[in-house]
Amino acid sequence: MSATLSEEAATDSTTPAGAEQESAGGFRLALQNFNGPFDVLLHLITKRELDITEVALAEVTDEFIAYLRELQATSAAEGSDGMKVLDETTEFLVVASTLLDLKAARLLPRGEMADEEDFELLEARDLLFARLLQYKAFKQAAEFLGERYGIEGARHPREVSLEPQFAALLPELVFSIGPDALAAMAAKALAPKPEPETEVGIGHLHGANVTIAEEADAITALLEARGTLAFTELVADADAQLVVVVRFLALLEMFRQRAISFAQEDPLGPLLISLVQESSFDAQAVQDDYEGSGGEVDHE
Amino acid sequence: MRRPCKTTTRGVVVRWIMSEIAPIDQLPGGLESGLEAVLMVADIPVSSARLAEIFEVPTARVAAALETLATEYDSKDRPRGFELRRVASGWRFYSRADYADFVSSYVLDGQTARLSQAALETLAVIAYRQPVSRGRISAIRGVNVDSVVRTLLTRGLITEYPEVGDGGATLYQTTEYFLERLGLGSLDELPALSPYLPGVADLESLDSATYDD
Amino acid sequence: MRRPCKTTTRGVVVRWIMSEIAPIDQLPGGLESGLEAVLMVADIPVSSARLAEIFEVPTARVAAALETLATEYDSKDRPRGFELRRVASGWRFYSRADYADFVSSYVLDGQTARLSQAALETLAVIAYRQPVSRGRISAIRGVNVDSVVRTLLTRGLITEYPEVGDGGATLYQTTEYFLERLGLGSLDELPALSPYLPGVADLESLDSATYDD
Numbered sequence: 057m058s059a060t061l062s063e064e065a066a067t068d069s070t071t072p073a074g075a076e077q078e079s080a081g082g083f084r085l086a087l088q089n090f091n092g093p094f095d096v097l098l099h100l101i102t103k104r105e106l107d108i109t110e111v112a113l114a115e116v117t118d119e120f121i122a123y124l125r126e127l128q129a130t131s132a133a134e135g136s137d138g139m140k141v142l143d144e145t146t147e148f149l150v151v152a153s154t155l156l157d158l159k160a161a162r163l164l165p166r167g168e169m170a171d172e173e174d175f176e177l178l179e180a181r182d183l184l185f186a187r188l189l190q191y192k193a194f195k196q197a198a199e200f201l202g203e204r205y206g207i208e209g210a211r212h213p214r215e216v217s218l219e220p221q222f223a224a225l226l227p228e229l230v231f232s233i234g235p236d237a238l239a240a241m242a243a244k245a246l247a248p249k250p251e252p253e254t255e256v257g258i259g260h261l262h263g264a265n266v267t268i269a270e271e272a273d274a275i276t277a278l279l280e281a282r283g284t285l286a287f288t289e290l291v292a293d294a295d296a297q298l299v300v301v302v303r304f305l306a307l308l309e310m311f312r313q314r315a316i317s318f319a320q321e322d323p324l325g326p327l328l329i330s331l332v333q334e335s336s337f338d339a340q341a342v343q344d345d346y347e348g349s350g351g352e353v354d355h356e
Numbered sequence: 357m358r359r360p361c362k363t364t365t366r367g368v369v370v371r372w373i374m375s376e377i378a379p380i381d382q383l384p385g386g387l388e389s390g391l392e393a394v395l396m397v398a399d400i401p402v403s404s405a406r407l408a409e410i411f412e413v414p415t416a417r418v419a420a421a422l423e424t425l426a427t428e429y430d431s432k433d434r435p436r437g438f439e440l441r442r443v444a445s446g447w448r449f450y451s452r453a454d455y456a457d458f459v460s461s462y463v464l465d466g467q468t469a470r471l472s473q474a475a476l477e478t479l480a481v482i483a484y485r486q487p488v489s490r491g492r493i494s495a496i497r498g499v500n501v502d503s504v505v506r507t508l509l510t511r512g513l514i515t516e517y518p519e520v521g522d523g524g525a526t527l528y529q530t531t532e533y534f535l536e537r538l539g540l541g542s543l544d545e546l547p548a549l550s551p552y553l554p555g556v557a558d559l560e561s562l563d564s565a566t567y568d569d
Numbered sequence: 570m571r572r573p574c575k576t577t578t579r580g581v582v583v584r585w586i587m588s589e590i591a592p593i594d595q596l597p598g599g600l601e602s603g604l605e606a607v608l609m610v611a612d613i614p615v616s617s618a619r620l621a622e623i624f625e626v627p628t629a630r631v632a633a634a635l636e637t638l639a640t641e642y643d644s645k646d647r648p649r650g651f652e653l654r655r656v657a658s659g660w661r662f663y664s665r666a667d668y669a670d671f672v673s674s675y676v677l678d679g680q681t682a683r684l685s686q687a688a689l690e691t692l693a694v695i696a697y698r699q700p701v702s703r704g705r706i707s708a709i710r711g712v713n714v715d716s717v718v719r720t721l722l723t724r725g726l727i728t729e730y731p732e733v734g735d736g737g738a739t740l741y742q743t744t745e746y747f748l749e750r751l752g753l754g755s756l757d758e759l760p761a762l763s764p765y766l767p768g769v770a771d772l773e774s775l776d777s778a779t780y781d782d
Contacts, residue, residue: 190709193762197693198686200760204751205684210669211652212397212676213749214662215502215612218463218510219450222610225460227469229511231537233476235547238538242480243552245497383667385648392650393668394675402675410671435598437605454596455606462607462615462623500725500746506612 271299272306276331279316284330380411387411387421401446422447475504479513483534483546487517487527513537591625600624600634614659614749635660657748691717692726696759700730700740726750
């Protein structure tokens, strides 16, 4: 291990291209430019230029809410329609749902590992920050690799075929296979390969056949039947903690897609949820989001 | 070497005629080092006309520079281990014959008379999908095949296809020698793939060259 | 350099011990030209130990001669168009980066194709945590990595580890080509991960604690 990656440079590099305009004072997150939820979280935290070990999620959240208030005041003054506020709020909620994802990991049944003390040790916030720290380190390493890859791309190795007089020295090939064996080999290589089992880390979320899509449907049905409901009412029929967690995630997703609205009449009062009438919520799309490539885009 | 570059039309013409301030002349080492760089990675002889295009200088200047390099490498004081030779189609770096014993012992060291499994599989793919690019073979096999393709070329089992593929990719095809070694009269005698693919419904599409990568 | 070769038994012994009059020393250009000749036909990096065997001289002498050659090619007065570099497990000729524009107009091989950010991050995780499963990589990166892993396999930058991991998961490791392509001598040349990172042992448990159910 000869060198240590430059902390400064790496911090800069974690700012994705799409976030450049943030110097103008925004908290905007161009999600499509990010490389998954960890990227977004990391960006949120590095944006505040704090040591992420010392940052509590609550502080990031508080700052975000303060920023939103400011933005709201500005847009009111400018007479704009507040769409920007909504956009940024929903984007932040996606991030928040990732945090909840991590918290959820703690709440779920874990078989024989379900030891109370273990859970206390795995306090969700610490876990998240440790993971982010790790992610950040790998981002720095990736930057180093990217630089090397770029520099080395300017050099080409000499890898030419052997000059004929030396090729002639090679031992005569012993051809151990016939045409049939060759055909079998070609068939095997050309046969469509089964897609490898997806190994997405959030698989535990619906390990017990609880899916966000199904719970979203359940929520929709409840709200259609009974109008505005509090969260406690929405989860009253849940027979497992897992259902409560997944239903909550479903709510966040539905809010992101503007299928529902939240209202809170008093500070710390019950959160009231109602359907947005003209919405067209696509539960299946949510499921795809969670099970699919998770935003991974490979441009090659 | 560098001269002030005139910006008039006549100046540009002069630049090309004089060929004194081509881009390569801005670099340390100039044309000679540039030629060394290209020829060092060239697998087949490169004509001075082609080199002249690459460096935007007259062919005569390239030819002169190549002669200078070749002479320098042959120097009596310290002949290089490589030589720059002109063969029918152009110029290429070769190892110097004086050191052939050592080169031979390097080449023969660890050589076997058998093709590796990776080489055989690659050969099978080329046989049934020719002409085919290295990129396509890599996609089909899911691994990098650069080195095995080189082995197959060296062994004379495959050769470059006369035309290039999409994006200028080199395509490969099997050789007469390949047919001989397999005891086949022609490529038509290659067995159909279908019997080797039980359970694949659409055999026709597999046999015809429609693999999507 | 050349010394009269004694034909007595004792003379032969002396010859080997002194390592001054190996066969290559009888040739004009000596060891340095011999090394050039062998490296000219090599299509993979060649270690100084292997070169030492071929030329029947001590490895240290080969290493010194290679360094001398590399320095000579890099000369400020007239940098050669090629460089001799130590990568992965050995030495190899490369075109000099200064002439990349001209070389790449000749070579069309995907060498310059860029890797996406996702591919680089995945490659980084594999480089530092190898052998590692896709599940672990996904857990560290927070996204699905299946397609990126396929890209890296096809590019030859990673390969499957010979043994499977817990629960039969396929493990991945970087290749020699990875080192070559990044111009690294070995994995030890990778810089340390962030000093703020918790100990590796902690992270192992972190990865498995959350995701390996």
